[in-house]
Amino acid sequence: MEFFIQQVINGLTLGGLYALIALGYTMVYGIIQLINFAHGEFFAAGGYMGVILLSFLAAHGYMETHPWFCLFGALLLTMGYCAMLAMAVEKVAYKPLRYASRLSVLLSALGMSIFLQNGLMLTQGVYDKAYPTEFTHGGLDFGLITFSYMQILIVAVTIALLLGLNALVFRTRIGTAMRATAQDKVMSSLVGINSNRIISTTFAIGAALAAAAGIMIGLYYGSVRYDMGFVPGIKAFAAAVLGGIGNITGAMVGGLIIGMVEIFAAGYLSSEYKDVWAFIILIAVLYFMPTGIMGENVDDTRV
Amino acid sequence: MSTTLGSRKVWLYWAAGMAWFYLLLWPLMGIGADGAVSFADSLAVWGYVAAASAALLALRQLHARGAFAAVTSPLARGLAGAKTGMDKVPPAVWWSLALCIAAALPFGSGRYVQDVAINVLIYICLGLGLNVVIGLCGLLDLGYIAFYGVGAYTYALLSIHYAMPFWMALPVAAALAAVAGCIIGYPTLRMRGDYLAIVTLGFGEIVRLILNNWMALTNGPNGILGIRPPTAWWPSFEGTFGFELIQMKKLTALYFVILGLTVLTTIAVHRLNFSRIGRAWEAIREDETAAELMGVNTFRLKLLAYATGAVFGGLAGAFFAARMRFVSPESFTFIESAMVLAMVVLGGMGSIPGVMLGALALVALPEVFRQFELYRMLAFGGAMTVMMLFRPKGLWPAKRFGARSEEMD
Amino acid sequence: MTGTATPILELRDVVTCYGRIQALKGVSLSVMPGEIVTIIGANGAGKSTTLMTICGITPPQSGAVFYQGQRISGLSPDLLPSRGLCQVPEGRRIFPRLTVRENLEMGAFFRRDKDGVQRDLEHVFSLFPVLRERRRQRGGTLSGGEQQMLAIGRALMGRPRMLLLDEPSLGLAPLIVRHIFSIIERINKQEGVTILLVEQNANLALQLASRAYVMETGRVTMEDDARALLANEAIKKAYLGE
Numbered sequence: 033m034e035f036f037i038q039q040v041i042n043g044l045t046l047g048g049l050y051a052l053i054a055l056g057y058t059m060v061y062g063i064i065q066l067i068n069f070a071h072g073e074f075f076a077a078g079g080y081m082g083v084i085l086l087s088f089l090a091a092h093g094y095m096e097t098h099p100w101f102c103l104f105g106a107l108l109l110t111m112g113y114c115a116m117l118a119m120a121v122e123k124v125a126y127k128p129l130r131y132a133s134r135l136s137v138l139l140s141a142l143g144m145s146i147f148l149q150n151g152l153m154l155t156q157g158v159y160d161k162a163y164p165t166e167f168t169h170g171g172l173d174f175g176l177i178t179f180s181y182m183q184i185l186i187v188a189v190t191i192a193l194l195l196g197l198n199a200l201v202f203r204t205r206i207g208t209a210m211r212a213t214a215q216d217k218v219m220s221s222l223v224g225i226n227s228n229r230i231i232s233t234t235f236a237i238g239a240a241l242a243a244a245a246g247i248m249i250g251l252y253y254g255s256v257r258y259d260m261g262f263v264p265g266i267k268a269f270a271a272a273v274l275g276g277i278g279n280i281t282g283a284m285v286g287g288l289i290i291g292m293v294e295i296f297a298a299g300y301l302s303s304e305y306k307d308v309w310a311f312i313i314l315i316a317v318l319y320f321m322p323t324g325i326m327g328e329n330v331d332d333t334r335v
Numbered sequence: 336m337s338t339t340l341g342s343r344k345v346w347l348y349w350a351a352g353m354a355w356f357y358l359l360l361w362p363l364m365g366i367g368a369d370g371a372v373s374f375a376d377s378l379a380v381w382g383y384v385a386a387a388s389a390a391l392l393a394l395r396q397l398h399a400r401g402a403f404a405a406v407t408s409p410l411a412r413g414l415a416g417a418k419t420g421m422d423k424v425p426p427a428v429w430w431s432l433a434l435c436i437a438a439a440l441p442f443g444s445g446r447y448v449q450d451v452a453i454n455v456l457i458y459i460c461l462g463l464g465l466n467v468v469i470g471l472c473g474l475l476d477l478g479y480i481a482f483y484g485v486g487a488y489t490y491a492l493l494s495i496h497y498a499m500p501f502w503m504a505l506p507v508a509a510a511l512a513a514v515a516g517c518i519i520g521y522p523t524l525r526m527r528g529d530y531l532a533i534v535t536l537g538f539g540e541i542v543r544l545i546l547n548n549w550m551a552l553t554n555g556p557n558g559i560l561g562i563r564p565p566t567a568w569w570p571s572f573e574g575t576f577g578f579e580l581i582q583m584k585k586l587t588a589l590y591f592v593i594l595g596l597t598v599l600t601t602i603a604v605h606r607l608n609f610s611r612i613g614r615a616w617e618a619i620r621e622d623e624t625a626a627e628l629m630g631v632n633t634f635r636l637k638l639l640a641y642a643t644g645a646v647f648g649g650l651a652g653a654f655f656a657a658r659m660r661f662v663s664p665e666s667f668t669f670i671e672s673a674m675v676l677a678m679v680v681l682g683g684m685g686s687i688p689g690v691m692l693g694a695l696a697l698v699a700l701p702e703v704f705r706q707f708e709l710y711r712m713l714a715f716g717g718a719m720t721v722m723m724l725f726r727p728k729g730l731w732p733a734k735r736f737g738a739r740s741e742e743m744d
Numbered sequence: 745m746t747g748t749a750t751p752i753l754e755l756r757d758v759v760t761c762y763g764r765i766q767a768l769k770g771v772s773l774s775v776m777p778g779e780i781v782t783i784i785g786a787n788g789a790g791k792s793t794t795l796m797t798i799c800g801i802t803p804p805q806s807g808a809v810f811y812q813g814q815r816i817s818g819l820s821p822d823l824l825p826s827r828g829l830c831q832v833p834e835g836r837r838i839f840p841r842l843t844v845r846e847n848l849e850m851g852a853f854f855r856r857d858k859d860g861v862q863r864d865l866e867h868v869f870s871l872f873p874v875l876r877e878r879r880r881q882r883g884g885t886l887s888g889g890e891q892q893m894l895a896i897g898r899a900l901m902g903r904p905r906m907l908l909l910d911e912p913s914l915g916l917a918p919l920i921v922r923h924i925f926s927i928i929e930r931i932n933k934q935e936g937v938t939i940l941l942v943e944q945n946a947n948l949a950l951q952l953a954s955r956a957y958v959m960e961t962g963r964v965t966m967e968d969d970a971r972a973l974l975a976n977e978a979i980k981k982a983y984l985g986e
Contacts, residue, residue: 091368
């Protein structure tokens with residue numbers, strides 16, 4: 033029983049992170065019907081920016097004096113950095129191809145993904161980079177179950193970001209404009225919405241969320257690697273599809289489900305094949321209910 | 336400057352882009368793990384990129400204003416003349432010429448050249464196989480390397496457990512790859528476009544994970560050692576005249592095996608391309624709904640394309656196992672899929688000479704620029720995006736590819 | 745024609761292509777401030793393309809569009825609503841998964857004056873009381889007539905000086921069409937909004953408009969007072985079904 037509850041906690045933590053990454057896929061897909069292959073790389077870049085900034089702060093001793101301040105500062109800077117990165121990628125690799133065939137855009141995205149991954153490798157090295165994790169030890173002990181401070185932090189930040197995103201998309205003028213652009217680009221430009229700017233903003237927001245997930249994964253596992261974006265990227269995509277691609281709430285739910293399934297499969301079945309489950313869910317969902325569990329419509333024009 | 340080299344706006348954009356680029360570059364290169372801050376490295380890289388992009392931009396601007404017309408227009412005329420001249424020669428002549436050069440290559444060249452040539456030919460086979468799936472039928476398959484892996488492991492296992500000779504294992508490898516193609520294709524091919532891409536990517540990863548984790552069968556990440564090379568009956572003149580079974584360990588011999596496979600693959604793909612099935616594939620690629628309405632059984636034909644591509648991948652894989660005499664899951668990662676894809680895209684989707692050119696470029700060029708080995712994948716990724724931006728039909732475009740969509744723009 | 749010298753909208757020899765097909769083969773027309781002008785013509789005559797070209801969605805290959813004396817062809821379409829040029833496109837194009845209220849707010853996307861937007865929202869609700877009842881409902885769930893009202897309301901939220909209307913009667917019951925046309929007339933008379941109306945229902949359009957253009961296969965073939973066209977035998981035969 034304790035094991036079970038512990039697994040639920042772990043699953044929530046991981047699932048929340050997948051949800052953060054999945055949001056980027058789903059928002060970009062919702063607005064320009066593109067699977068942004070480079071999205072996993074934004075996540076990886078977030079992980080690296082986190083380790084760079086935190087090591088910098090640790091080396092200068094700020095981590096000991098103001099750990100929380102440093103952590104949140106690094107989080108914000110990382111999110112900003114990845115937002116800038118995503119906007120640059122969008123401008124260079126996707127925007128000129130907006131009216132090209134889908135295969136071209138997809139291949140361009142794939143090229144960008146390889147490019148960014150190797151850019152990270154060249155600048156940061158092929159080996160794992162360790163996070164400064166001294167301050168993340170410890171946790172709340174409830175008898176046999178432990179809720180580490182790191183997990184509390186991750187869950188709290190994830191919830192805050194998800195709520196923030198929901199408020200942004202469903203309560204603000206920009207959010208409404210994003211949804212309007214996703215639904216009808218011609219009409220949205222007829223009412224004066226600059227769709228290029230909205231698309232750019234969407235990329236930035238998605239990448240910022242992925243970056244937050246990257247820095248938190250780094251803190252959670254203690255290290256990052258240049259190719260860390262690939263597998264979580266696919267899992268998060270599976271989460272987005274599971275929730276119905278284009279559907280923001282769906283991506284959040286899908287992320288949690290994928291995280292839970294992965295943790296439970298690793299805990300009760302076999303840890304070697306834990307990465308397979310996301311793929312199997314992805315294929316099963318696409319085969320049996322391509323609209324996902326939340327049912328955003330998926331027809332020929334969107335696939 | 337700005338007035339002579341084109342509009343000021345372009346250069347303003349360029350400057351903004353470069354500033355943006357530096358902001359992205361510096362944190363990655365300028366902050367050390369020990370907290371040291373430096374600017375030299377990042378500025379150096381930035382300087383190269385800025386100079387190169389400025390030069391390209393300037394050339395482009397000048398070109399757009401016709402500044403090179405004196406050079407380019409005679410050049411273009413010359414090229415066009417050469418092309419019409421070359422078109423008069425029947426393609427069979429060109430193919431024979433290429434084959435002769437390929438056949439003569441191993442004589443008088445060293446091990447290194449032969450090794451690279453074998454690699455090029457393996458990738459040509461893979462590229463042609465993938466070309467059936469993506470170039471002819473328009474299905475973006477990101478897990479293609481899985482079939483290469485299936486072929487390689489099939490021969491590896493048959494060889495070490497049952498000592499099956501290469502030539503007998505070859506059809507088995509092809510058949511198993513085709514079966515794998517059907518198993519993967521059956522649930523996925525009902526999806527369209529980008530979903531298919533990501534699902535095939537997932538399947539590719541599953542195959543790799545199985546190879547990595549099924550210790551009893553595949554020996555996991557350690558791989559399988561001791562695979563036999565291909566054998567051949569070779570005339571022997573010792574004593575009485577006869578044939579003796581020799582193992583082809585020499586690179587020259589292996590080279591001819593893969594050359595043979597390449598020729599076979601090329602002919603098969605060419606015949607398929609201009610067959611009834613090939614036309615149906617093309618119809619599916621250009622407009623699946625229309626093809627379906629015209630009575631093309633799209634699902635069955637897509638499955639066929641997928642399985643056909645898999646067969647060529649399996650053949651190449653079996654040869655790869657025989658040539659390396661060792662297989663491990665390391666050789667079948669997503670990056671390999673992306674490499675093969677890059678060849679097809681770079682060369683020109685649907686074009687056989689294009690794919691060959693692509694394979695040659697992506698395998699041989701890195702050998703030439705050995706000292707830049709580290710930057711190889713970076714350049715691949717960048718080249719893929721740049722190709723899509725400026726020349727989406729590839730270096731050697733297929734003649735019939737997308738004629739309809741061409742008309743549209 | 746009204747007395748003002750410069751037209752609010754002018755097209756000079758506009759050619760627009762879809763791929764290789766010329767949809768507009770040199771269209772020239774002008775609209776004076778305060779007028780209701782209508783373009784009538786059969787399916788595929790290029791009426792909707794004319795409006796989309798004015799708004800910059802399908803930019804002209806050659807020729808030019810002038811609005812309030814300034815050339816607007818070549819501008820990005822999203823810059824026009826803030827200059828007071830709004831369109832109610834064919835098929836209404838309601839944002840189906842936004843609520844009625846959000847749809848209306850999107851009409852005022854470029855505006856920063858919150859109080860003004862709020863007042864205009866009330867104004868639209870007073871023009872179309874049914875929208876007030878449905879303000880929390882998703883746009884896609886409205887009936888055709890309600891959607892048309894919403895589309896007009898959305899355009900009014902941008903405080904247009906000139907409104908382009910594309911087939912507001914399409915697929916609606918006669919009673920609702922009459923209601924909508926009376927609202928259009930009111931917008932023009934009471935608020936001074938210039939209107940360019942594209943209609944297949946030539947009879948209705950000619951009764952409402954002061955002047956009209958007749959389009960055939962990408963060209964303007966006739967231009968006259970609406971009343972004169974109503975009496976024109978050829979027009980009667982071709983478009984009025986008499």
